[in-house]
Every structure is written in structure tokens, then in C-alpha cells.
Amino acid sequence: MALGGYGSFAFTFGDTTDDAHEVEHKALLDALEPGFSPEEDTAHEIETYAHALALAMIWDANERLANQAIPEKMLDALTDWEQILKLKPTLDQSDQARRAAVAAKLRGLINNALPDIEAASRKAAGGNFHSVVVVDPDDVISYWVGGIPGPPGLEWSSTRALIGVRLTKTGLSDAQFNEVRAAVVNALDPMLPAWMTFSVGVGSSFTCGQSIVGQDYL
Numbered sequence: 001m002a003l004g005g006y007g008s009f010a011f012t013f014g015d016t017t018d019d020a021h022e023v024e025h026k027a028l029l030d031a032l033e034p035g036f037s038p039e040e041d042t043a044h045e046i047e048t049y050a051h052a053l054a055l056a057m058i059w060d061a062n063e064r065l066a067n068q069a070i071p072e073k074m075l076d077a078l079t080d081w082e083q084i085l086k087l088k089p090t091l092d093q094s095d096q097a098r099r100a101a102v103a104a105k106l107r108g109l110i111n112n113a114l115p116d117i118e119a120a121s122r123k124a125a126g127g128n129f130h131s132v133v134v135v136d137p138d139d140v141i142s143y144w145v146g147g148i149p150g151p152p153g154l155e156w157s158s159t160r161a162l163i164g165v166r167l168t169k170t171g172l173s174d175a176q177f178n179e180v181r182a183a184v185v186n187a188l189d190p191m192l193p194a195w196m197t198f199s200v201g202v203g204s205s206f207t208c209g210q211s212i213v214g215q216d217y218l
Contacts, residue, residue: 020059025052071103078102087190097186100124105190112192114163121165124187128180130166130202135159163188163198177202 028048039045068077078098082089085105089098107116114132122129142158143150150157165184169177184200192198 019056021053021056024055024059025049028052071099071106074099074102085190097183100183101186101190104187107191112196117163117165117188117191120187120191121184124183125165125167125180128167128170128172128177130168133164133166135162161196163192163196165198165200167200167202169202 025048028051029045032044032048064076067073067075071081074081075095078095081087081102082098085102087098087101087105089101104120107120114134118132121132140158140160142148142160143154143156145155149155165188167177167180167184172180181200188198188200
């Protein structure tokens with residue numbers, strides 16, 4: 001909220017950086033023809049003040065409209081984008097988390113290369129991000145009924161399209177780590193195509209090797 005002569009209060013305090021209303025008002029006053037008084041509280045000054053307010057409102061509306069195309073800033077169009085992208089936010093999900101889900105989904109539609117996956121994971125996990133790992137083609141394991149039998153729960157599974165996200169737990173309680181892990185899952189789940197799977201866990205010793213998910217994964 002702006003404060004001072006161009007805001008909602010009659011006095012100024014805090015940052016006095018010019019806002020759109022003030023910029024427009026000064027520009028209109030500078031453009032007055034000779035003979036029109038720019039002095040405060042004159043009819044011409046009051047009229048330009050009102051015109052500047054209308055222009056500032058248009059300026060702000062245009063900026064707000066432009067933000068609706070930027071996932072990290074959208075507000076009015078957030079629900080519309082969620083419907084378009086088939087996202088179903090929970091009742092307790094924050095606007096920030098909803099915007100992150102929209103951004104992840106849009107990234108997945110455009111590009112979900114390994115650098116994009118790493119960038120999304122790093123952004124979601126912050127300082128607790130360790131690395132993204134994939135299975136070497138020579139180490140791929142695939143289980144299927146009637147072919148290579150897998151252990152219980154993994155009868156139909158493969159590491160061919162498995163992405164592993166390794167996190168660190170340094171300085172985090174179990175609850176805090178679960179929040180970080182959930183943030184990574186929420187970022188990647190709408191981003192990755194249906195044929196790709198991923199696992200998020202902790203431990204620098206993890207390798208995508210002889211099991212579908214490593215022993216350090218949760």
C-alpha cells in the first residue's frame with residue numbers, strides 16, 4: 001500500500017520512492033501549457049492529480065495482466081491455469097505452492113530434459129539438494145510377469161526411465177525433511193511425462209544399480 005500524498009494516508013513515512021501515480025502526476029504537471037498553474041491545490045493541479053490516478057490504475061492493471069502469463073507471479077488466472085493443466089490443489093495449499101505446480105507442469109509440457117529436472121529439484125529443495133542421478137543403460141533392470149520375475153511389489157517395473165533425486169538431511173528434523181521431500185515431489189510430479197518415474201531420497205551412497213530404488217531412498 002502506498003503511503004503519503006499519493007497513497008491512502010495523509011502523511012508520508014517509510015520509503016518515498018516514486019510510484020506510478022506520482023510519476024504520472026509529475027509528467028502531466030511538466031506538460032502543462034504556459035499559463036496553467038502547477039501549484040498545489042489549484043484547479044489545474046487537482047485535475048492533473050485525478051488524471052494521473054486514472055493513468056496509474058491503468059498502468060497497474062496492465063502490469064497485473066502481464067503477470068498472469070508468468071507462473072511465479074500469476075494470481076487472477078491461477079485457478080484458470082490449474083483447470084487447463086488438470087491440477088487439483090488441496091485446500092491447505094498456499095498460493096506459492098500452487099504457482100510452483102503450474103510452473104512445473106508448464107515446464108514439463110515444453111521441456112523435461114535432465115537440466116530442467118535438476119533445476120526444478122534444486123529450486124524446490126534449496127540447500128538440501130544434492131544431485132540428480134540416472135541409471136546407466138548397462139545397469140538397467142526390467143521386471144515383468146512371464147519374463148524376468150520381480151520381487152513383491154515390483155512385478156511390473158523398470159529402471160530404464162527412472163530419475164533419482166538425492167537430498168541431504170543436514171540440519172533438518174524428520175518433519176522438516178519430509179516437507180522438503182514433498183516439495184520436490186510436488187515440483188516433479190506434474191513436470192515429468194507419464195512414462196518416466198522418479199524417486200526422492202537421501203544418502204550420498206545411493207546408486208541406481210541393482211534395485212529399482214536404492215536402500216537410502218524413502
